[in-house]
Amino acid sequence: MTTVDSGRETAPSAFDGERLVAPEPRTPKRPKFSRRAGGFTPYALLIPASALLLVIVGWPLLQLIITSFQQFGREQVFGKPPAWVWFDNYVGVLTDPAFYAVLLRTVVFAAFCVVITMVLGTLVALMMNRLNKFFRLFLSIGLLLAWAMPALTATIVWGWMFDTSYGVVNAVLTNVFGLDFARHQWLIDPLSFFFVAGIIIVWGAVPFVAFTIYAGLTQVPDEVLEAAQLDGAGSFARFRLIVFPYLKPIFLITTILQVIWDMKVFTQIFALQDIGGVREKTNTLGVYIYQVSIAGGNFGVGGAIAVIFTLILMTISLYYVRQVVKEEEL
């Protein structure tokens, strides 16, 4: 594993096809001087973080995997030795239509949230890049407020705004727009439940994406954009050919983070169910695992679902991990 410079010769430009920005010049001699192996030092520096992660992430993960092969209920939590059932839990989960319903719901919902968040976040970022200082600060403060709102608080507030009897949304739709939304129950129907949940999640996530991409936009070199302008590239062409390739790492990392966060979403769905959703029809995978293991006491089955879910998330992010490993000359 001591491949000091593996892949350095072939270090690709971040942009397939169109090489608009020259790759950074590499000076292969330098590592000898500064990036020494360092003897024991790097390991010592890693001890605190590794030890903690090992105990609080590694060990529970191992236990989770073991549990998923066992018949593990409430008695086992209190000390009764669990029986090994090997793949029974997995077979049970994978032949259960309810699992696929939850999985499909999670994937579709997350996909919607990610796409809408990324598009809106990008548009807001492009807009911020064009605003004058005053309006940019103004908008930034608005975004910061939404970003800073804790997920639970945000869900409760939005739930209150969509309240059946006294919610401001129903009142405005009825009184201002003359629509028949008096006493409309937003959370009962799964589709509109997820509509509300989607609004909460996108509202909370757009600021992160917008700020990140905006910060990236300020790093796109003006000369390149001006050169493209002189060559007659329109605004969309410039975005597609320059801005996007240049910011590709940022788009990649924000998208993957959104995918992971939206697939794992727990607080918003859980709290919205508290406020008035039908649990069985609105569970996403994170909440489903909680329902099965902690509320239902089926830790073996819940463990199996959790392992499957983790594998799915890892598969999704495999592309990202590979990309990082390739590009960052690890």
Added chain:
Amino acid sequence: MSATIAPGQNVPAPVGDETRAFTGGAPRAARGGASHRRRIVSVVLSIVAVILFVIFVFPVYWMINTSFQPTGDIISSNPHFWPDNFTLRNYQRVLFEPGRTPFFPALGNSLMVTLLTVAIALLFSFLAAVAVTRFRFKSRRWFIITILVIQMIPGEATIVSVFRVIDGWHLLNTIIGLTIVYVAGVLPFTIWTLRGFVNGVPVDLEEAAMIDGCSRAGAFWRVTFPLLAPGLVATGVFGFIQAWNEFLMALVLNARPEMMTLPVWLRTFLVANGTTNWGGVMAGSTLMAIPVIIFFLIVQGRMTSGLVSGAVKG
């Protein structure tokens, strides 16, 4: 304000309207048209910015607005867009009414856990970030990949085992127990972000200091460390939000009323009475959100640069 723009007027796309401004040889008239158009675009953009501002702020406003209204105004078919009958009664009830889980211990718990988490996570992730950026060593690559992969594990999955570990150490319902779990929770992301920052400081600076007679460690402390301040702030903010807002782990690990953190406290509120006291819930929500919002407004400028340098090499 919108009077300057006729409806249906063909407004150019937000990006790239100055295309023509750069074509030096364009006739005067065309240039004049371009600058006119640019002004319109900037007005339109400003209006859109205001609309967006309203959309993003409204729920926060609505929370605060509701929290200052008497129950009679809250529960009426016509929502009050302004607290006409301003009252502090909701706050008074949330903060001092006996029989509820008290607010101040929860606030104290949240503050303690959050500050400890930030401090410890920054220290640990700083050491790790230095290790992976400034040294080439065996299994370095595996460490980074593991850091990436850990972020895919859903917290709900491992919570039972985490519960058993913390229980085994007799740390249930303690600040320390929850802090340990939170630090582990934020470490992958904070290591990753700080790594970007340390990478961003050119090694040449350290080398120059070493040539001038500094030891390797001395060069790092005197030259690189000061340049990492924005990175530490950005990373710290992330840890702060995570710890302050975290709900599930706190719900499971610190269930005793006097050991609850604010999110768990807020939830007991919501379900305690069958008919939700919205005024009280909104007052509680405001109390919980305000510290983060203030903190955010103070450090805002430092954050984004940090998030980006995690993704793009500096």
